[in-house]
Amino acid sequence: MQPPLRIGAVSYLNTKPLVHGLRERLGHRATLSFNLPSRLADDLHQGKLDVALIPSIEYLGDPSYQIVSNAVIACRGPVWSVRLLSRVPAQEIRRLALDEGSRTSAALVQVLLWEMYQRRPEIVPLRIDQSPERVDADAVLMIGDRAMHPPPRYYREIWDLGDRWCRHCELPFVFALWIARSGIDASEAEVAELSQILQASRDQGIASLEQIAEREAASHGLTKEDLHRYFAENLHYTLGPGEKNGLAEFDRRARSLDLIPHHAPPSTKP
Template structure:
């Protein structure tokens, strides 16, 4: 039995919608990215789409499944920084960070510190824009919470972090990778490979049946068919060399800015 993390946000539907959850090989645990980060580190699950930053924290212990990620090259649409003022004026102000993300929290710090040269104060809070704005001048939201906030609050500055990253680096951005502890290979390599094939099959089926994915998103959050079609057009769920280079750029900057204690090396399994 392989225990996997199941992320319920709409941006992960292409990975999970067609996954055969009834397979005796799988047991799913539903959580936001930070929940999966902790569960994998504590051994409560065996595999998950964890924050790319969390892989950077545990790169010596983890391996990454090839050809699976949540990435964009530019706009992402659901990792958004909401602000009462322009980014350039953030020096000394307070930014509220979502407690559901690790990758995006540190991407925010990279963009503000390294590229905009501003150093605000940070507080970590649950994803509620109204409450965040009561304590801070800006707020980072991810996933469905970000989509809903953008639809309800178009009257403030809204910065798309995927777009900001691409503007400053020219690189793609990988927000999540599928990872597992390398120690499992000693006894469960065959099971892990079977689950990997299930994930690849589920992804391929979803990408060939995006109408089904979009209809499910409309059922979950509303919105027009064209809105969701445009939203998913930004995403790449693979991890080819271009996206690996963008991921290495992000992890390298995390290390150089002392957000990570060591420079991560990506290790993939199964090797191709």
Template sequence: MNQLQHITDPKIIRVGRIGYINVAPVYYGLEQAGTPSHIRLISQPPAVLNRMMEQGMIDISPVSSAAFARNHHDWSLLPNLSISAFGKVMSVLLVSNHPLEKLENRNILLSDESASAADMLKLILSWKKIFPQFETGAIHPDNSSTWENHDAVLVIGNSALTGGWQNRFQYVYDLGELWKQVTGLPFVFAVWAVRKTFARENSRIVTDIAGHFERSKQLGRMNMPEIRKAASNLLNLDPNECRTYFEKLQYGLGHFELQGLKTFYQGLYAEKIVPERVKLSFFPTLIQGKKTKSLIGPESAYILSGYMKSINRQKAALLNLGLIHLPLPLKKVFPQLLHLFRQGRP
């Protein structure tokens, strides 16, 4: 069945899914146990899902963090869901014929599939006082005419993992690693958002779907060997490379991911990449201007409980290190903190 068929049916909740292997752990439970009949999963590249959310064609979806910045008045975040990485991410690459510092006034082709990666690159280069010429378009590893006339190319997703770009370009930069070098923080590539108008009218449905995501993600964590094997077979990736890739990805949205996200948004505004400051709002914080204490059912309580436990563990780790009084981000001790959190977080 065409995945876009019946997406205007008011009885169907339209839920986006990024068409890359990186979201497989989040959707594992939904796809293996069977998606509830009232949920229609729509798989598309990130940029397409961004546009569908903007146009009201889907109700809940992973969206690029850059898209959220431009739609923060209309969208709210679902708790404890993101695609993040602290350091090397492997699937977001700048490949270049020249070293980074030599890209001034040179032309860079940006993938048209992700707004976050493009804005992240623009921000990092702006911080480094490097101002190239940007062009956006489709990038296909097997069609050299799409990229061979450019000095550098930003590639993302499955194409970055399988394109053999190190054999085509002299310099390969992992944007997750560049972000870590500049900020000492993780980068949040995508978040899960709900349209505020939909959430106000369907708060219990959104709570239920958030619960489905939380359980699905937990099942994904418990079945990573199966997920890695499927991804390896699908993309013909070396199993060890596939394992390394998934080990670098984080799917929560805790305190330090939020610090990275806020740093990104502050930078976008300061460098005039977005026109206004970004305000973060979470479902189910506000519904029609009122606190949702009376609307929080078992699913919401379950989700928020897990989210607060994660934050409390992070605070405990800070106390144990004697660092709770220091301002964040804690760039010098971040690797040690991250190690503690990965051991203890849900």
């Protein structure tokens, strides 16, 4: 018997509709684990995972990767959970702290700062366990759950990066996709079956947004109504023609600034 596929999903709140009922649908076909987007990308590249929901920029950086589902994390306007918080006017940012959780948003903010203000600030890390208040930077990029509750201090500008991109480019933005690495121990039929499972889980999640919001809201410091609105209005979960065009445009713009990762082949793979 073939070993079960190793699947990794993002641990953030925005993933809940994508993984609703997924573990049960997978059954014995696969194991499911959760982690930060950047760490999932590393594990997929190193062969520790077979399929993962990874930042879109990581997919763009490896031509051997295969999209295995049209279930994605995207937006067509304000996204709420990806924010730039600046203590100075954006055109004066010299030092930018980037949340280590997602590489797509890190590239996106650099694309926007360059195209809007011709700024290429010095980059410093913002660790997951580090308070934005304590980082020595003019501005910080925050993503995921903590971006929805920015620290209580004065900021000169706050950008919603989804809204900025969609207004600037007039295209949707794709943050993460389900990707399979090359050489996985699965047939085409098994990959096709997995694709159907991932899409069915997404569809079930979208049909259950009120239930998910009621279950998750209090533990994330949100009202059920706010969380339902976030799922239903801020996020988009299908890779359609507009999302594909937005992904291609992001690829072009990020590549022009040399922001697409260049991975060396892993030394070993299972």
